Amino acid sequence: MRTNVDVDYLFRLMAQEKKRQLNTLELIPSENFVSDNVLKALGSILTNKYSEGYPGKRYYGGNQWIDKIEIKVQKLALEVFGLEENQWGVNVQPYSGTPANYEVYFALLRPGEKLMGMSLTAGGHLSHGHKVTYSGRTYQAVAYGVDRNGWLDYEEIEKLALEYRPKLIVAGASAYSRKIEFDKFRAIADKVGAYLMVDMAHIAGLVAAKLHSSPFEWADVVTTTTHKTLRGPRGAMIFARKDKNVKFYGQEMSLFEAVNKAVFPGMQGGPHNHQIMAIGVALAEALSPRFADYARQIVINAQVMAEEFLRRGYKVVSGGTDNHLLLVDLTPRFGPGWGGAVEKLLELSGITVNKNVVPYEQASPFWPSGIRLGTPAVTTRGMKEEEMVKIVELIDRVVRAIKPDWVKGRKSNKELVDEIVAKVVETKITDKILIEVERLTSNYPLFGW
């Protein structure tokens, strides 16, 4: 039957992806491997149920168990981040990080009002006001960056804020390897009367394990994805203060109430109950002492990796890392624009990283000069310091196979990248590294896979 053929085909593709995940080194800092229980929750019958609204106030019948699940997940979320129910509320329905951020903007801003976030080139996220996104097209977005060494420069941020007077300041990043000083953002926000939103998507697991200072003392609203260091399913949460008010389309209410209205019915329909359940499972896991050990090892591993890159003569943006990720700037070796070629060659070697812009990037954003690496996924596999040193050695062997005089002074484009990749592949180095990667990953299998 046609249906079976198509379904078989899709499952075969899924099996290939599973094999890829098992046999390669996953170094994308925003990715992780969830537990069997998180997978079980995601693939469950909870996907069958409609429950528009909130616990006790649904538009559909039959939600008695769904209500209990959502209430329990909210309680777990507050517990993981040490929050009091009378001060903070949490909405666990956002489908993912980008919609969660837009929901906060919907709650706090009107179209045309000013939003200030970190620029994409400095390490911010698209949803923090980039011009091609809903956030940049709907609000007047002002971007702050980092200094020449790759560190947030709070004096500059303050100057910008005083000049532009945004109504909302967003703190948080996708490619920033240093601690973020939320108290300084609060002081700046207070000077201009702005709301402060912290997007802790990348570092949520580290905040939960108290390895990064908590944003909750300072922020009005905190958003997070649940699938990065927190090691849950794809999804997001919005925490908002109950003791601070906002006028939401003519009606005075708490920030939390406005956020709830912005999520549903503002921007979403029925919650994904299987996803909410899986977030709950991940939060329960994050409360265990084993999770704190895991989070500590993530940071140790990233620091060992950064040190090994530095020892081998690489430029690491900001000189190292305090968290789970690092940004390697390849400009000194190759000139601007060769992060993509390195990403491709590493992929052919079984090592997954992503090309990334570096601060003060001279190349086009399509051909950035850096690579971004992170340790959450390999740490979930149980890898430690020794393996991090080995991984950097493998990456270095691939990078060194690109001769600087092939690329220096040349502008990267698809044809040139393809040509260089082909030249390196011819040396068989990618095949050799692939075998070593498979040996390494087979020593660290994933859960019950």
Ligand SMILES: Cc1ncc(COP(=O)(O)O)c(C=O)c1O
């Ligand atoms: C800081 C930050 N916020 C939000 C997001 C968006 O999350 P999603 O991809 O789930 O929309 C990301 C994703 O990488 C992120 O890094």
